[in-house]
Amino acid sequence: MSWFEKLLPSIRPSSSSDKKNVPEGLWAKCNNCDAIIYRAELERNQDVCTKCDHHMRQPARRRLSQFLDKENRIEIAANIEAEDILKFKDDKKYRDRLAAAQKSTGEKDAMVVMKGSVKGVELVAAAFEFRFMGGSMGSVVGEKFVQAVNTCLDNNIPLVCFSASGGARMQEALISLFQMAKTSAALTRLSRRGLPFISILTDPTMGGVSASFAMLGDIHIAEPKALIGFAGPRVIEQTVREQLPKGFQRSEFLLDHGAIDMIVDRREMRDKVSSLCSMLMNKPAP
Protein backbone atom coordinates (compact mmCIF):
# COMPACT_ATOMS: atom_id res chain seq x y z
CA MET A 1 0.00 0.00 0.00
CA SER A 2 1.39 3.34 -0.94
CA TRP A 3 1.56 6.24 1.50
CA PHE A 4 -1.19 7.88 -0.52
CA GLU A 5 -3.62 4.99 -0.12
CA LYS A 6 -2.96 4.88 3.63
CA LEU A 7 -3.92 8.49 3.85
CA LEU A 8 -6.99 8.16 1.67
CA PRO A 9 -9.65 7.03 4.19
CA SER A 10 -9.19 10.15 6.29
CA ILE A 11 -9.71 12.53 3.41
CA ARG A 12 -12.44 10.61 1.67
CA PRO A 13 -15.90 12.15 1.95
CA SER A 14 -17.89 10.35 4.66
CA SER A 15 -19.81 7.31 3.44
CA SER A 16 -23.60 7.33 3.24
CA SER A 17 -24.03 5.35 6.48
CA ASP A 18 -22.76 8.13 8.72
CA LYS A 19 -24.24 10.90 6.61
CA LYS A 20 -27.09 11.47 9.06
CA ASN A 21 -24.61 12.62 11.69
CA VAL A 22 -23.57 15.49 9.51
CA PRO A 23 -25.36 18.71 10.54
CA GLU A 24 -27.94 20.14 8.14
CA GLY A 25 -26.60 22.24 5.30
CA LEU A 26 -24.74 25.37 6.24
CA TRP A 27 -26.83 27.45 3.88
CA ALA A 28 -30.55 27.98 3.56
CA LYS A 29 -32.56 29.45 0.76
CA CYS A 30 -35.37 31.93 1.35
CA ASN A 31 -38.51 30.56 -0.28
CA ASN A 32 -39.71 34.08 -0.97
CA CYS A 33 -36.73 35.98 -2.41
CA ASP A 34 -34.41 33.02 -3.15
CA ALA A 35 -31.62 34.65 -1.18
CA ILE A 36 -28.96 32.23 0.06
CA ILE A 37 -28.46 32.81 3.77
CA TYR A 38 -25.94 31.39 6.20
CA ARG A 39 -28.08 29.04 8.31
CA ALA A 40 -26.66 30.10 11.67
CA GLU A 41 -27.38 33.70 10.80
CA LEU A 42 -30.94 32.80 9.74
CA GLU A 43 -31.57 31.02 13.06
CA ARG A 44 -30.13 33.97 14.96
CA ASN A 45 -32.64 36.08 13.07
CA GLN A 46 -35.46 33.76 14.24
CA ASP A 47 -35.90 32.21 10.82
CA VAL A 48 -36.82 35.54 9.27
CA CYS A 49 -35.05 36.18 5.96
CA THR A 50 -32.25 38.67 6.45
CA LYS A 51 -32.85 40.07 2.97
CA CYS A 52 -36.64 40.32 2.57
CA ASP A 53 -38.03 39.79 6.11
CA HIS A 54 -40.01 36.76 4.96
CA HIS A 55 -41.17 34.76 7.99
CA MET A 56 -40.29 31.11 7.47
CA ARG A 57 -41.96 28.25 9.31
CA GLN A 58 -40.23 27.46 12.58
CA PRO A 59 -39.84 24.22 14.51
CA ALA A 60 -41.86 24.38 17.75
CA ARG A 61 -38.95 23.92 20.10
CA ARG A 62 -36.79 26.56 18.45
CA ARG A 63 -39.70 28.97 18.48
CA LEU A 64 -40.33 28.50 22.18
CA SER A 65 -36.65 28.68 23.06
CA GLN A 66 -36.36 32.01 21.23
CA PHE A 67 -39.64 33.33 22.64
CA LEU A 68 -39.24 32.42 26.30
CA ASP A 69 -36.68 33.74 28.77
CA LYS A 70 -33.75 31.36 29.29
CA GLU A 71 -34.49 30.74 32.97
CA ASN A 72 -37.16 28.62 34.63
CA ARG A 73 -38.64 26.84 31.67
CA ILE A 74 -40.60 23.67 32.36
CA GLU A 75 -42.08 21.53 29.66
CA ILE A 76 -45.74 20.56 30.25
CA ALA A 77 -47.28 17.22 29.26
CA ALA A 78 -44.06 16.15 27.56
CA ASN A 79 -44.80 12.44 27.70
CA ILE A 80 -48.10 11.92 25.99
CA GLU A 81 -48.31 10.07 22.71
CA ALA A 82 -51.08 9.17 20.31
CA GLU A 83 -52.88 5.87 20.68
CA ASP A 84 -54.21 4.50 17.42
CA ILE A 85 -57.45 3.02 18.71
CA LEU A 86 -59.04 3.06 15.26
CA LYS A 87 -56.14 1.11 13.71
CA PHE A 88 -56.38 3.62 10.90
CA LYS A 89 -54.78 2.66 7.65
CA ASP A 90 -54.71 4.34 4.26
CA ASP A 91 -51.77 3.74 1.96
CA LYS A 92 -49.75 3.64 5.14
CA LYS A 93 -50.65 2.74 8.70
CA TYR A 94 -51.23 5.67 11.03
CA ARG A 95 -48.79 4.06 13.45
CA ASP A 96 -46.09 4.09 10.80
CA ARG A 97 -46.81 7.70 9.91
CA LEU A 98 -46.52 8.60 13.59
CA ALA A 99 -43.24 6.75 13.95
CA ALA A 100 -41.82 8.44 10.85
CA ALA A 101 -42.90 11.89 12.05
CA GLN A 102 -41.43 11.25 15.49
CA LYS A 103 -38.16 10.22 13.93
CA SER A 104 -37.90 13.16 11.56
CA THR A 105 -38.94 15.84 14.06
CA GLY A 106 -37.71 14.42 17.36
CA GLU A 107 -41.10 15.33 18.85
CA LYS A 108 -43.77 12.95 20.18
CA ASP A 109 -46.57 14.84 18.46
CA ALA A 110 -47.46 18.16 16.85
CA MET A 111 -47.37 20.44 19.90
CA VAL A 112 -44.85 21.55 22.51
CA VAL A 113 -45.97 23.33 25.68
CA MET A 114 -43.77 25.15 28.18
CA LYS A 115 -44.32 27.18 31.28
CA GLY A 116 -41.87 30.01 31.55
CA SER A 117 -41.66 33.76 31.26
CA VAL A 118 -41.18 36.45 28.64
CA LYS A 119 -39.19 39.47 29.83
CA GLY A 120 -40.10 38.37 33.33
CA VAL A 121 -43.84 38.05 32.65
CA GLU A 122 -44.84 34.53 33.63
CA LEU A 123 -46.96 32.60 31.15
CA VAL A 124 -47.58 29.28 29.46
CA ALA A 125 -46.63 29.09 25.78
CA ALA A 126 -47.71 26.38 23.36
CA ALA A 127 -46.37 25.98 19.83
CA PHE A 128 -47.36 23.73 16.96
CA GLU A 129 -44.76 21.56 15.24
CA PHE A 130 -45.88 21.91 11.64
CA ARG A 131 -43.39 19.32 10.37
CA PHE A 132 -45.23 16.71 12.44
CA MET A 133 -48.00 15.55 10.08
CA GLY A 134 -48.77 19.10 9.01
CA GLY A 135 -49.28 20.25 12.58
CA SER A 136 -52.54 18.34 12.57
CA MET A 137 -54.62 18.29 15.74
CA GLY A 138 -55.43 14.90 17.20
CA SER A 139 -55.91 13.68 20.76
CA VAL A 140 -52.38 14.59 21.86
CA VAL A 141 -52.56 18.19 20.67
CA GLY A 142 -56.01 18.52 22.26
CA GLU A 143 -54.84 17.12 25.58
CA LYS A 144 -51.65 19.20 25.61
CA PHE A 145 -53.65 22.33 24.96
CA VAL A 146 -56.01 21.50 27.83
CA GLN A 147 -53.06 20.82 30.14
CA ALA A 148 -51.59 24.15 29.07
CA VAL A 149 -54.86 25.82 30.10
CA ASN A 150 -54.87 23.92 33.39
CA THR A 151 -51.32 25.03 34.13
CA CYS A 152 -52.43 28.62 33.58
CA LEU A 153 -55.34 28.10 35.99
CA ASP A 154 -53.07 26.54 38.63
CA ASN A 155 -50.59 29.40 38.42
CA ASN A 156 -52.88 32.31 37.53
CA ILE A 157 -50.93 33.17 34.41
CA PRO A 158 -51.79 33.92 30.76
CA LEU A 159 -51.73 31.50 27.83
CA VAL A 160 -50.03 32.13 24.51
CA CYS A 161 -50.37 29.72 21.62
CA PHE A 162 -48.48 29.80 18.31
CA SER A 163 -50.66 27.99 15.79
CA ALA A 164 -49.34 26.35 12.61
CA SER A 165 -51.62 23.61 11.44
CA GLY A 166 -53.45 22.17 8.47
CA GLY A 167 -56.39 21.32 10.74
CA ALA A 168 -57.79 18.21 12.37
CA ARG A 169 -55.87 14.94 11.98
CA MET A 170 -57.84 12.72 9.61
CA GLN A 171 -56.24 9.55 10.93
CA GLU A 172 -58.00 10.09 14.26
CA ALA A 173 -61.32 10.62 12.48
CA LEU A 174 -64.14 11.90 14.70
CA ILE A 175 -61.92 11.87 17.79
CA SER A 176 -59.86 14.62 16.17
CA LEU A 177 -62.98 16.65 15.33
CA PHE A 178 -63.97 16.47 18.99
CA GLN A 179 -60.63 18.06 19.96
CA MET A 180 -62.06 21.29 18.56
CA ALA A 181 -64.85 21.13 21.13
CA LYS A 182 -62.50 20.02 23.90
CA THR A 183 -59.95 22.81 23.43
CA SER A 184 -62.64 25.47 23.00
CA ALA A 185 -64.39 24.31 26.16
CA ALA A 186 -61.15 24.56 28.16
CA LEU A 187 -60.90 28.23 27.23
CA THR A 188 -64.22 28.94 28.97
CA ARG A 189 -62.44 28.17 32.27
CA LEU A 190 -59.58 30.49 31.44
CA SER A 191 -62.05 33.27 30.69
CA ARG A 192 -64.01 32.69 33.85
CA ARG A 193 -60.80 33.26 35.82
CA GLY A 194 -60.05 36.43 33.89
CA LEU A 195 -56.82 35.07 32.45
CA PRO A 196 -55.75 36.25 28.99
CA PHE A 197 -55.35 34.01 25.99
CA ILE A 198 -53.23 35.44 23.23
CA SER A 199 -53.55 33.52 19.99
CA ILE A 200 -50.66 33.95 17.60
CA LEU A 201 -51.47 32.78 14.10
CA THR A 202 -48.50 31.71 12.03
CA ASP A 203 -48.22 30.23 8.57
CA PRO A 204 -50.44 28.25 8.04
CA THR A 205 -53.41 28.11 10.45
CA MET A 206 -56.32 26.35 8.78
CA GLY A 207 -59.34 24.12 9.26
CA GLY A 208 -60.13 22.67 12.65
CA VAL A 209 -57.44 24.63 14.46
CA SER A 210 -58.50 28.01 13.11
CA ALA A 211 -62.16 27.03 13.63
CA SER A 212 -61.59 26.39 17.32
CA PHE A 213 -59.20 27.78 19.92
CA ALA A 214 -56.99 29.74 17.50
CA MET A 215 -59.90 32.12 16.79
CA LEU A 216 -60.94 32.39 20.44
CA GLY A 217 -58.14 34.60 21.71
CA ASP A 218 -58.67 37.80 23.65
CA ILE A 219 -56.10 39.16 21.27
CA HIS A 220 -55.28 37.75 17.85
CA ILE A 221 -51.80 38.40 16.53
CA ALA A 222 -50.65 37.16 13.13
CA GLU A 223 -47.17 36.96 11.70
CA PRO A 224 -46.78 38.78 8.38
CA LYS A 225 -48.25 37.09 5.28
CA ALA A 226 -49.36 33.93 7.10
CA LEU A 227 -52.09 31.86 5.43
CA ILE A 228 -55.04 31.76 7.83
CA GLY A 229 -58.53 30.48 7.11
CA PHE A 230 -61.15 27.82 7.40
CA ALA A 231 -61.19 26.12 4.00
CA GLY A 232 -58.05 25.69 1.93
CA PRO A 233 -57.67 28.02 -1.07
CA ARG A 234 -57.80 25.13 -3.55
CA VAL A 235 -61.06 23.79 -2.11
CA ILE A 236 -62.60 27.25 -2.33
CA GLU A 237 -61.39 27.75 -5.87
CA GLN A 238 -62.94 24.43 -6.93
CA THR A 239 -66.21 25.28 -5.17
CA VAL A 240 -66.76 28.83 -6.38
CA ARG A 241 -64.99 28.42 -9.72
CA GLU A 242 -63.55 31.88 -9.75
CA GLN A 243 -60.13 33.29 -9.14
CA LEU A 244 -59.39 34.13 -5.53
CA PRO A 245 -58.65 37.78 -4.75
CA LYS A 246 -55.02 38.77 -4.37
CA GLY A 247 -53.70 38.21 -0.86
CA PHE A 248 -56.77 36.12 0.01
CA GLN A 249 -56.55 34.50 3.48
CA ARG A 250 -53.25 36.21 4.26
CA SER A 251 -52.67 38.06 7.55
CA GLU A 252 -53.09 41.47 5.90
CA PHE A 253 -56.44 40.34 4.42
CA LEU A 254 -57.61 39.15 7.84
CA LEU A 255 -56.61 42.45 9.44
CA ASP A 256 -58.64 44.29 6.77
CA HIS A 257 -61.66 42.09 7.45
CA GLY A 258 -61.53 42.48 11.20
CA ALA A 259 -60.51 38.94 12.12
CA ILE A 260 -57.25 39.82 13.88
CA ASP A 261 -55.97 42.68 16.02
CA MET A 262 -52.48 43.15 14.65
CA ILE A 263 -49.63 41.82 12.56
CA VAL A 264 -46.39 41.55 14.45
CA ASP A 265 -42.86 40.83 13.23
CA ARG A 266 -41.54 37.68 14.91
CA ARG A 267 -38.50 39.56 16.20
CA GLU A 268 -40.74 41.93 18.14
CA MET A 269 -43.03 39.23 19.53
CA ARG A 270 -41.39 39.07 22.97
CA ASP A 271 -41.78 42.81 23.51
CA LYS A 272 -45.33 42.86 22.24
CA VAL A 273 -46.64 39.83 24.10
CA SER A 274 -44.98 40.67 27.41
CA SER A 275 -46.35 44.20 27.24
CA LEU A 276 -49.88 43.06 26.36
CA CYS A 277 -49.94 40.33 29.02
CA SER A 278 -48.69 42.63 31.74
CA MET A 279 -51.41 45.17 30.94
CA LEU A 280 -54.17 42.54 30.83
CA MET A 281 -52.93 41.14 34.14
CA ASN A 282 -52.70 44.63 35.64
CA LYS A 283 -49.00 44.23 36.38
CA PRO A 284 -46.15 46.77 36.00
CA ALA A 285 -44.61 47.07 32.53
CA PRO A 286 -41.88 44.47 31.90
Next chain:
Amino acid sequence: MDPNFLEFEQPIAELKAKIEELRYVTDDSDINITEEISTLEKKAESLTISIFSKLKSWQISQLARHPNRPYTFDYIERIFDDFEYLHGDRCYADDSPMVGGIGRLDSRPVMVIGHQKGRSIKEKVKRNFGMPRPEGYRKALRLMKMAEKFKMPLITLVDTPGAYPGIGAEERGQSEAIARNLYVMADLKTPIISTIIGEGGSGGALAIAVGDRVNMLQYATYSVISPEGCASILWNNADKAPQAAEALGITASRLHELGLIDQIIEEPLGGAHRNFDQMAINLRESLLHNVEILSAIGIDKLLEQRYQRLMGFGAFIET
Protein backbone atom coordinates in the same frame (compact mmCIF):
# COMPACT_ATOMS: atom_id res chain seq x y z
CA MET B 1 -82.63 1.19 -12.58
CA ASP B 2 -85.28 2.61 -10.26
CA PRO B 3 -84.07 6.03 -9.07
CA ASN B 4 -86.00 5.60 -5.81
CA PHE B 5 -83.60 2.88 -4.87
CA LEU B 6 -79.87 3.06 -4.31
CA GLU B 7 -77.59 0.75 -6.22
CA PHE B 8 -77.35 -1.83 -3.44
CA GLU B 9 -81.15 -1.84 -3.12
CA GLN B 10 -81.78 -2.87 -6.74
CA PRO B 11 -82.74 -6.49 -5.89
CA ILE B 12 -85.49 -5.03 -3.68
CA ALA B 13 -86.54 -2.69 -6.48
CA GLU B 14 -86.87 -5.60 -8.89
CA LEU B 15 -89.12 -7.51 -6.52
CA LYS B 16 -91.26 -4.43 -5.93
CA ALA B 17 -91.61 -3.95 -9.68
CA LYS B 18 -92.77 -7.54 -10.01
CA ILE B 19 -95.38 -6.98 -7.29
CA GLU B 20 -96.65 -3.88 -9.07
CA GLU B 21 -96.94 -5.83 -12.29
CA LEU B 22 -98.99 -8.53 -10.57
CA ARG B 23 -101.27 -5.93 -9.02
CA TYR B 24 -101.86 -4.53 -12.47
CA VAL B 25 -102.77 -8.01 -13.68
CA THR B 26 -105.26 -8.57 -10.82
CA ASP B 27 -107.09 -5.41 -11.78
CA ASP B 28 -108.42 -6.87 -15.02
CA SER B 29 -108.46 -10.63 -14.59
CA ASP B 30 -110.39 -13.15 -12.59
CA ILE B 31 -107.38 -15.07 -11.35
CA ASN B 32 -106.84 -14.56 -7.65
CA ILE B 33 -103.17 -13.93 -7.12
CA THR B 34 -103.44 -12.06 -3.83
CA GLU B 35 -101.65 -14.90 -2.20
CA GLU B 36 -98.81 -14.68 -4.69
CA ILE B 37 -98.51 -10.97 -4.02
CA SER B 38 -98.37 -11.37 -0.28
CA THR B 39 -95.69 -14.06 -0.63
CA LEU B 40 -93.65 -11.73 -2.80
CA GLU B 41 -94.17 -8.87 -0.36
CA LYS B 42 -92.90 -11.00 2.47
CA LYS B 43 -89.95 -11.94 0.33
CA ALA B 44 -89.26 -8.26 -0.39
CA GLU B 45 -89.34 -7.50 3.30
CA SER B 46 -86.98 -10.28 4.27
CA LEU B 47 -84.67 -9.27 1.42
CA THR B 48 -84.68 -5.69 2.71
CA ILE B 49 -83.94 -6.89 6.22
CA SER B 50 -81.12 -9.02 4.95
CA ILE B 51 -79.57 -6.26 2.79
CA PHE B 52 -79.91 -3.66 5.53
CA SER B 53 -78.42 -5.93 8.16
CA LYS B 54 -75.02 -5.89 6.51
CA LEU B 55 -74.62 -2.42 5.06
CA LYS B 56 -71.13 -1.14 4.43
CA SER B 57 -70.09 2.30 5.69
CA TRP B 58 -70.12 3.65 2.16
CA GLN B 59 -73.68 2.42 1.59
CA ILE B 60 -74.76 4.02 4.85
CA SER B 61 -73.21 7.29 3.77
CA GLN B 62 -75.36 7.12 0.60
CA LEU B 63 -78.43 6.60 2.78
CA ALA B 64 -77.42 9.54 4.97
CA ARG B 65 -77.34 11.71 1.85
CA HIS B 66 -80.40 10.15 0.22
CA PRO B 67 -82.26 12.85 -1.73
CA ASN B 68 -85.58 11.73 -0.24
CA ARG B 69 -84.33 11.60 3.33
CA PRO B 70 -86.36 13.67 5.81
CA TYR B 71 -84.79 17.04 6.57
CA THR B 72 -85.09 19.36 9.57
CA PHE B 73 -88.37 20.91 8.32
CA ASP B 74 -89.95 17.46 8.03
CA TYR B 75 -89.17 16.72 11.66
CA ILE B 76 -90.18 20.14 12.94
CA GLU B 77 -93.60 19.88 11.35
CA ARG B 78 -94.17 16.38 12.77
CA ILE B 79 -92.68 16.77 16.24
CA PHE B 80 -93.27 20.28 17.58
CA ASP B 81 -96.48 22.24 18.19
CA ASP B 82 -96.96 26.00 17.80
CA PHE B 83 -93.62 26.25 16.02
CA GLU B 84 -92.38 29.72 15.09
CA TYR B 85 -89.39 30.12 12.82
CA LEU B 86 -86.96 32.85 13.81
CA HIS B 87 -84.73 34.50 11.26
CA GLY B 88 -81.47 36.36 10.88
CA ASP B 89 -78.22 36.90 12.73
CA ARG B 90 -79.01 40.60 13.39
CA CYS B 91 -75.71 41.54 11.75
CA TYR B 92 -75.66 40.59 8.13
CA ALA B 93 -78.25 38.17 6.72
CA ASP B 94 -80.65 35.30 7.21
CA ASP B 95 -78.66 32.30 6.08
CA SER B 96 -81.14 29.72 4.81
CA PRO B 97 -79.10 26.48 5.25
CA MET B 98 -79.45 27.13 8.99
CA VAL B 99 -82.98 27.28 10.39
CA GLY B 100 -84.39 27.55 13.87
CA GLY B 101 -87.16 28.66 16.11
CA ILE B 102 -89.24 27.94 19.16
CA GLY B 103 -92.01 25.43 19.60
CA ARG B 104 -93.49 23.01 22.07
CA LEU B 105 -92.30 19.48 22.59
CA ASP B 106 -95.26 17.85 24.29
CA SER B 107 -96.24 21.21 25.87
CA ARG B 108 -92.69 22.12 26.98
CA PRO B 109 -91.24 25.13 25.11
CA VAL B 110 -87.94 24.30 23.41
CA MET B 111 -85.50 25.97 21.02
CA VAL B 112 -84.74 24.04 17.85
CA ILE B 113 -81.80 24.73 15.52
CA GLY B 114 -81.01 22.67 12.45
CA HIS B 115 -79.33 22.51 9.09
CA GLN B 116 -81.74 22.56 6.16
CA LYS B 117 -81.04 21.04 2.75
CA GLY B 118 -83.26 21.47 -0.29
CA ARG B 119 -85.02 18.78 -2.25
CA SER B 120 -85.69 20.39 -5.65
CA ILE B 121 -82.85 21.96 -7.62
CA LYS B 122 -84.21 25.42 -6.89
CA GLU B 123 -84.56 24.65 -3.19
CA LYS B 124 -81.08 23.05 -3.07
CA VAL B 125 -79.56 26.24 -4.44
CA LYS B 126 -81.61 28.38 -2.06
CA ARG B 127 -80.43 26.27 0.87
CA ASN B 128 -76.85 26.34 -0.43
CA PHE B 129 -76.83 22.52 -0.38
CA GLY B 130 -77.08 22.62 3.40
CA MET B 131 -73.78 24.45 3.83
CA PRO B 132 -74.09 27.43 6.19
CA ARG B 133 -72.09 30.60 5.96
CA PRO B 134 -70.83 32.50 9.02
CA GLU B 135 -74.16 34.34 9.36
CA GLY B 136 -75.87 30.95 9.63
CA TYR B 137 -73.68 30.00 12.59
CA ARG B 138 -74.22 33.44 14.10
CA LYS B 139 -77.98 33.06 13.76
CA ALA B 140 -77.63 29.72 15.56
CA LEU B 141 -75.55 31.46 18.24
CA ARG B 142 -78.24 34.07 18.76
CA LEU B 143 -80.86 31.38 19.20
CA MET B 144 -78.64 29.41 21.59
CA LYS B 145 -78.29 32.45 23.81
CA MET B 146 -82.03 33.01 23.64
CA ALA B 147 -82.59 29.42 24.74
CA GLU B 148 -80.32 30.06 27.71
CA LYS B 149 -82.08 33.32 28.59
CA PHE B 150 -85.54 31.78 28.59
CA LYS B 151 -84.40 28.47 30.10
CA MET B 152 -85.53 26.42 27.14
CA PRO B 153 -83.83 23.11 26.36
CA LEU B 154 -81.89 23.38 23.10
CA ILE B 155 -82.49 20.74 20.46
CA THR B 156 -80.22 20.68 17.41
CA LEU B 157 -80.71 18.65 14.24
CA VAL B 158 -77.51 18.15 12.28
CA ASP B 159 -77.45 17.53 8.53
CA THR B 160 -74.74 19.22 6.51
CA PRO B 161 -71.91 18.29 4.14
CA GLY B 162 -69.93 21.00 5.98
CA ALA B 163 -69.57 24.73 6.43
CA TYR B 164 -69.50 26.56 3.10
CA PRO B 165 -66.02 27.01 1.60
CA GLY B 166 -66.53 30.35 -0.17
CA ILE B 167 -64.78 33.68 -0.56
CA GLY B 168 -67.42 35.67 1.31
CA ALA B 169 -67.58 33.03 4.04
CA GLU B 170 -63.86 33.48 4.66
CA GLU B 171 -64.11 37.26 4.54
CA ARG B 172 -66.81 37.23 7.18
CA GLY B 173 -64.92 34.85 9.47
CA GLN B 174 -66.18 31.29 8.97
CA SER B 175 -63.54 30.00 11.40
CA GLU B 176 -64.45 32.44 14.12
CA ALA B 177 -68.17 31.77 13.72
CA ILE B 178 -67.69 28.02 14.20
CA ALA B 179 -65.19 28.46 17.04
CA ARG B 180 -67.50 30.86 18.87
CA ASN B 181 -70.34 28.33 18.83
CA LEU B 182 -68.12 25.58 20.24
CA TYR B 183 -67.08 27.92 23.02
CA VAL B 184 -70.61 29.08 23.84
CA MET B 185 -72.19 25.63 23.68
CA ALA B 186 -69.61 24.25 26.10
CA ASP B 187 -70.96 26.57 28.77
CA LEU B 188 -74.56 27.28 27.72
CA LYS B 189 -76.79 27.20 30.75
CA THR B 190 -79.54 24.98 29.41
CA PRO B 191 -79.69 21.30 28.41
CA ILE B 192 -78.49 20.60 24.86
CA ILE B 193 -79.53 17.54 22.86
CA SER B 194 -77.96 17.13 19.43
CA THR B 195 -79.11 14.57 16.92
CA ILE B 196 -77.30 13.80 13.68
CA ILE B 197 -80.22 13.19 11.32
CA GLY B 198 -78.27 12.84 8.06
CA GLU B 199 -74.76 14.01 7.27
CA GLY B 200 -72.60 15.18 10.16
CA GLY B 201 -69.99 16.97 8.07
CA SER B 202 -66.99 18.09 10.10
CA GLY B 203 -66.70 21.50 11.79
CA GLY B 204 -69.84 22.70 10.05
CA ALA B 205 -71.77 20.00 11.91
CA LEU B 206 -69.91 20.25 15.22
CA ALA B 207 -70.69 23.98 15.40
CA ILE B 208 -74.25 23.09 16.46
CA ALA B 209 -73.50 19.67 17.96
CA VAL B 210 -71.74 20.20 21.28
CA GLY B 211 -74.26 18.79 23.70
CA ASP B 212 -75.13 16.93 26.87
CA ARG B 213 -76.38 14.17 24.63
CA VAL B 214 -75.27 13.53 21.07
CA ASN B 215 -77.41 10.95 19.31
CA MET B 216 -77.52 9.66 15.76
CA LEU B 217 -80.18 8.22 13.53
CA GLN B 218 -79.30 4.67 12.57
CA TYR B 219 -78.13 5.53 9.05
CA ALA B 220 -76.70 8.96 9.71
CA THR B 221 -72.96 9.58 9.45
CA TYR B 222 -70.62 11.81 11.40
CA SER B 223 -67.06 12.48 10.29
CA VAL B 224 -64.11 14.83 10.42
CA ILE B 225 -63.98 14.84 6.60
CA SER B 226 -66.11 13.39 3.82
CA PRO B 227 -65.03 9.95 2.61
CA GLU B 228 -64.34 11.50 -0.84
CA GLY B 229 -62.23 14.28 0.67
CA CYS B 230 -60.28 11.85 2.81
CA ALA B 231 -59.73 9.49 -0.13
CA SER B 232 -58.46 12.24 -2.38
CA ILE B 233 -55.99 13.44 0.26
CA LEU B 234 -54.75 10.18 1.77
CA TRP B 235 -55.17 7.83 -1.20
CA ASN B 236 -54.72 10.51 -3.86
CA ASN B 237 -57.86 9.08 -5.44
CA ALA B 238 -61.48 10.06 -4.71
CA ASP B 239 -62.61 6.64 -5.99
CA LYS B 240 -61.25 5.13 -2.80
CA ALA B 241 -64.11 6.76 -0.86
CA PRO B 242 -65.60 3.38 0.17
CA GLN B 243 -62.29 2.41 1.80
CA ALA B 244 -61.99 5.83 3.42
CA ALA B 245 -65.55 5.57 4.77
CA GLU B 246 -64.64 2.26 6.38
CA ALA B 247 -61.36 3.54 7.83
CA LEU B 248 -62.94 6.71 9.24
CA GLY B 249 -65.66 4.78 11.06
CA ILE B 250 -68.41 7.25 10.25
CA THR B 251 -71.47 5.16 11.11
CA ALA B 252 -73.69 5.36 14.18
CA SER B 253 -72.88 1.82 15.26
CA ARG B 254 -69.12 2.31 15.04
CA LEU B 255 -69.20 5.69 16.81
CA HIS B 256 -71.41 4.23 19.52
CA GLU B 257 -68.91 1.43 20.02
CA LEU B 258 -66.17 4.03 20.38
CA GLY B 259 -68.18 5.90 22.99
CA LEU B 260 -68.32 9.06 20.87
CA ILE B 261 -72.13 9.20 20.68
CA ASP B 262 -74.79 8.31 23.22
CA GLN B 263 -77.73 6.73 21.49
CA ILE B 264 -78.68 5.26 18.12
CA ILE B 265 -82.23 6.10 17.06
CA GLU B 266 -83.72 3.30 15.02
CA GLU B 267 -84.89 4.00 11.47
CA PRO B 268 -87.85 2.38 9.72
CA LEU B 269 -87.03 -0.62 7.55
CA GLY B 270 -85.22 0.58 4.43
CA GLY B 271 -84.24 3.92 5.98
CA ALA B 272 -85.85 7.11 7.28
CA HIS B 273 -87.05 8.14 3.80
CA ARG B 274 -89.34 5.08 3.57
CA ASN B 275 -91.51 6.34 6.42
CA PHE B 276 -91.20 9.98 7.57
CA ASP B 277 -93.94 9.64 10.18
CA GLN B 278 -92.46 6.60 11.87
CA MET B 279 -89.02 8.22 11.86
CA ALA B 280 -90.44 11.37 13.45
CA ILE B 281 -92.14 9.28 16.15
CA ASN B 282 -88.84 7.56 16.99
CA LEU B 283 -86.96 10.85 17.10
CA ARG B 284 -89.66 12.51 19.19
CA GLU B 285 -89.50 9.70 21.70
CA SER B 286 -85.73 10.09 22.02
CA LEU B 287 -86.01 13.87 22.43
CA LEU B 288 -88.75 13.64 25.07
CA HIS B 289 -86.80 11.06 27.01
CA ASN B 290 -83.59 13.09 26.98
CA VAL B 291 -85.20 16.45 27.69
CA GLU B 292 -86.86 14.96 30.71
CA ILE B 293 -83.70 13.38 32.09
CA LEU B 294 -81.51 16.43 31.49
CA SER B 295 -84.03 18.93 32.82
CA ALA B 296 -84.04 17.08 36.12
CA ILE B 297 -80.31 17.71 36.61
CA GLY B 298 -79.35 20.98 38.31
CA ILE B 299 -77.68 23.38 35.86
CA ASP B 300 -74.32 23.51 37.67
CA LYS B 301 -74.09 19.75 37.74
CA LEU B 302 -75.18 19.54 34.11
CA LEU B 303 -72.46 21.99 33.02
CA GLU B 304 -69.82 20.13 35.01
CA GLN B 305 -70.90 16.85 33.40
CA ARG B 306 -70.79 18.46 29.96
CA TYR B 307 -67.31 19.79 30.65
CA GLN B 308 -66.01 16.45 31.86
CA ARG B 309 -67.57 14.75 28.86
CA LEU B 310 -65.68 17.10 26.51
CA MET B 311 -62.43 16.72 28.43
CA GLY B 312 -62.77 12.94 28.17
CA PHE B 313 -62.55 12.90 24.38
CA GLY B 314 -59.17 11.65 23.19
CA ALA B 315 -57.05 8.56 22.81
CA PHE B 316 -53.50 8.89 24.07
CA ILE B 317 -51.00 7.19 26.31
CA GLU B 318 -48.61 8.61 28.88
CA THR B 319 -45.14 7.15 28.51
